[in-house]
Amino acid sequence: MVISMEKKRNSFGGSIGFVLAAAGSAVGLGNLWRFPYLAAKDGGGLFLVVYIILVLTFGFTLLTTEIAIGRRTKQSPLTAYKAVNKKSGFLGYLAAIIPMMILPYYCVIGGWVTKYLVVYCTGAGTAAADTSYFTGFLSGITQPIVFLCIFLALCAVIVARGVDKGIERMSKFLMPVLLLLILVISVFSLTIKSEGADGVVRSGFDGLKVYLIPDLNSLTFSKLVITVVDAMGQMFYSLSVAMGIMIAYGSYVPDDANLVKSINQIELFDTVVAFLAGVMIIPSVFVFMGREGMEASGPGLMFVSLPQVFHSMGKAGTFVAILFFAMVLFAALTSAVSIMEAVVSSVIDKFGFSRIKAVIIETVIALGVGIVVCIGYNLMYFEFKLPNGTIAQMLDILDYISNYCLMPIVSIGTCILIGWIMKPDYVIDEVEKSGVKFSRRTLYIIMIRFVAPAMLMVLLLQALGLFSLK
Ligand code: PHE
Numbered sequence: 001m002v003i004s005m006e007k008k009r010n011s012f013g014g015s016i017g018f019v020l021a022a023a024g025s026a027v028g029l030g031n032l033w034r035f036p037y038l039a040a041k042d043g044g045g046l047f048l049v050v051y052i053i054l055v056l057t058f059g060f061t062l063l064t065t066e067i068a069i070g071r072r073t074k075q076s077p078l079t080a081y082k083a084v085n086k087k088s089g090f091l092g093y094l095a096a097i098i099p100m101m102i103l104p105y106y107c108v109i110g111g112w113v114t115k116y117l118v119v120y121c122t123g124a125g126t127a128a129a130d131t132s133y134f135t136g137f138l139s140g141i142t143q144p145i146v147f148l149c150i151f152l153a154l155c156a157v158i159v160a161r162g163v164d165k166g167i168e169r170m171s172k173f174l175m176p177v178l179l180l181l182i183l184v185i186s187v188f189s190l191t192i193k194s195e196g197a198d199g200v201v202r203s204g205f206d207g208l209k210v211y212l213i214p215d216l217n218s219l220t221f222s223k224l225v226i227t228v229v230d231a232m233g234q235m236f237y238s239l240s241v242a243m244g245i246m247i248a249y250g251s252y253v254p255d256d257a258n259l260v261k262s263i264n265q266i267e268l269f270d271t272v273v274a275f276l277a278g279v280m281i282i283p284s285v286f287v288f289m290g291r292e293g294m295e296a297s298g299p300g301l302m303f304v305s306l307p308q309v310f311h312s313m314g315k316a317g318t319f320v321a322i323l324f325f326a327m328v329l330f331a332a333l334t335s336a337v338s339i340m341e342a343v344v345s346s347v348i349d350k351f352g353f354s355r356i357k358a359v360i361i362e363t364v365i366a367l368g369v370g371i372v373v374c375i376g377y378n379l380m381y382f383e384f385k386l387p388n389g390t391i392a393q394m395l396d397i398l399d400y401i402s403n404y405c406l407m408p409i410v411s412i413g414t415c416i417l418i419g420w421i422m423k424p425d426y427v428i429d430e431v432e433k434s435g436v437k438f439s440r441r442t443l444y445i446i447m448i449r450f451v452a453p454a455m456l457m458v459l460l461l462q463a464l465g466l467f468s469l470k
Contacts, residue, residue: 036281065427
């Protein structure tokens with residue numbers, strides 16, 4: 001037997017492993033705490049229809065492009081752009097900086113989720129229903145940092161084990177469990193019925209109607225535009241594009257894998273989970289808190305409103321809360337692992353470091369920045385007004401720069417690179433390499449050259465406060 005001395009690039013064992021890992025990246029906090037809120041805000045069913053159309057056109061274009069660049073170049077995000085075209089190396093730097101900025105605060109939030117899971121598992125859930133519990137937790141100095149360390153260590157161990165033994169194995173186990181948990185909680189959520197604090201009796205099915213039935217009566221043109229822009233931003237974030245992750249994961253996909261099929265499956269998985277998150281959250285919040293309860297999203301929804309809902313459920317509440325936070329933890333972990341992998345693969349490819357060394361370096365950086373994010377809520381507390389009008393703390397500033405500014409910029413750059421400089425055949429040939437037909441070829445060409453960059457420009461201008469819909 002000939003033993004090759006050349007270091008072999010990690011790879012996924014098969015298509016299912018790749019699809020579940022990519023879906024693991026895509027399914028995250030965005031699906032769980034932002035999608036249901038936007039759907040409820042933007043007229044129920046209408047948002048869902050717009051969202052699905054965008055996933056199948058805009059989302060499909062970006063996802064296909066990144067995965068194909070990864071597989072074709074067999075490089076990490078940092079080095080892949082240069083391999084596509086010598087002059088586009090700077091996009092690689094931007095694409096690698098984004099996950100470095102996101103990982104620390106994503107892990108801080110992962111730490112909060114871990115904390116809540118522990119709280120409910122140890123039977124202390126009643127305290128969490130108090131509105132000041134969450135702020136009390138954040139203003140304590142050590143606890144958020146301890147939970148950040150636990151979550152980050154979990155991530156580091158999985159990434160250090162490599163693509164097939166770490167990331168793929170974890171995804172193959174956690175993603176089916178996540179789907180099962182969300183299904184169970186959704187069904188439960190539909191069965192509840194209760195008299196809310198306002199004395200009105202509401203059922204889970206009433207809540208489902210709020211979620212699904214389009215509110216067309218009050219529809220105006222400007223509302224429709226807001227719905228489209230909201231759905232666009234949500235979809236962009238939800239599919240984990242524009243931060244190198246899909247390039248890194250694409251570079252581990254075997255050449256004979258059917259990319260068209262895999263991409264369809266990733267989109268389907270992500271959309272189904274987002275949809276189910278709505279079925280799970282909207283009816284239960286609606287039953288116990290009415291329409292006003294549905295005005296919360298993000299941390300406010302997950303760590304303040306939902307604990308109150310669990311409390312109102314009585315005895316069953318603790319059990320549902322444990323299932324819920326376990327599910328959120330899995331979603332956050334598979335996403336955080338993908339963010340870390342984007343950085344680690346870049347360090348390995350650029351500097352030739354071992355995987356372990358790269359993981360240690362990135363963990364130390366994420367820990368350092370993560371601690372600054374944590375103390376941004378207590379010792380270093382400040383309030384800052386962002387160009388788009390929101391009041392921000394440390395975490396929000398990192399989120400704003402990475403998600404709202406750099407990600408659209410990288411994506412616009414990628415569209416120009418593939419659509420105009422290299423030409424769409426660069427991606428189409430890669431997809432068709434395994435012998436499959438690229439069925440949405442014409443759609444792809446129109447999207448990558450014209451529509452996607454224009455849509456991304458709208459997102460960017462809105463984030464910069466140069467264009468407002470409200
Ligand atoms: N796509 C994930 C979500 O919907 C979030 C995420 C963003 C994950 C960026 C990785 C990188 O929550």
